[in-house]
Amino acid sequence: MTLVRSRLMPTAVAVMVTVLFGGVFATVQGHEDLMLPVLGILGMLSLLTPFVVPVVWAWALLTGRPHKIVLGGAVVWLFAGLVMMPADVTWPLTTHVVTGLVAALGLMVRWKPELIVLLLVLVSSPLVIWTLENESLDEMFDQYKEQALQDRREYLKAEARSGDDDPALAQEEQFLEDALLLVKQMMPGSMALVQLIQSGLTFGLIWVLVRVLGLAAAFRGIPPFGRWRLPFAVIWLLAGAVALMIVQPGFWPEAGVNLVLVVVSLLAVQGAAVQWRMSKVGFPLLPRMFFMVMAGLLFLPLVLLGLADQWLNFRKLNEVEPEDSA
Secondary structure (H helix, E strand, O other), X not given: OXXXXXXXXXXXXXXXXXXXXXXXXXXXXXXXOOOHHHHHHHHHHHHOHHHHHHHHHHHHHHHOOOHHHHHHHHHHHHHHHHHHOOHHHHHHHHHHHHHHHXXXXXXXXXXXXXXXXXXXXXXXXXXXXXXXXXXXXXXXXXHHHHHHHHHHHHHHHHHHOOOOOXXXXXXXXXXXXXXXXXXXXXXXXXXXXXXXXXXXXXXXXXXXXXXXXXXXXXXXXXXXXXXXXXXXXXXXXXXXXXXXXXXXXXXXXXXXXXXXXXXXXXXXXXXXXXXXXHOOXXXXXXXXXXXXXXXXXHOHHHHHHHHHHHHHOOOXXXXXXXXXXX
């Protein structure tokens, strides 16, 4: 009985945690009229769902034996969620469950960390697409524009003390429409970056769990931040994205803009890694962090530094022995 209980314990904990966070998520969505302290606490818990649930399921797969019990527990959660909770709660939670299982499986078969993060992004993509389809972006942007214009109209009328609209309001409306159109066009790239960051944080938390469990030696480690480098193929990807931006007309310019947004953001991360590595000698930790924050605020210097590193190899990564995993 004790052996059976120990085998079922990780899966049982994972299922219970998922059900608990599913209940919190459903409560926040369906009861926005709750008292502020209660709503705030539950809201904070719901924001932790994309991180806690994958970590718990990764822990269950890494420590539970046999693995088919953990997979069976995921199926149990799916049926329980479909019975007890609405679909807009069950499917996001199920996506987080699969995310944790995929991350743990990737570690067990010794995939590269960047490949695992990419797989986590792909696993989460259907959820993002489903969310965007269920929330009308056009309606959301129109409501924001109308509210902003209404506030501005009332302000101008109060300033002029008349009932006539100020001619400047038409110019502001055109400017607001152009700005919102640009934001809307860049929404796919922005969502891709958000998913990439969330997947990276999720994998980082799972890796912290691996180190706490003492299993780090059995898996492929994460290289130190100073050694992070993108493959040279991103240069060709950036060139292709710029080429798409000048193609007229059609969908291609918008796709090019979003692709450029993603690629230059990744190059900025590589630039930050170059700066971190090059300032390592003779610089204390706090000044290094200060210079990195200042460069990050400007953004463009990091992009150019990462881009130049693709050719110049500032860190001589191919000529030094790999450092210990961080």
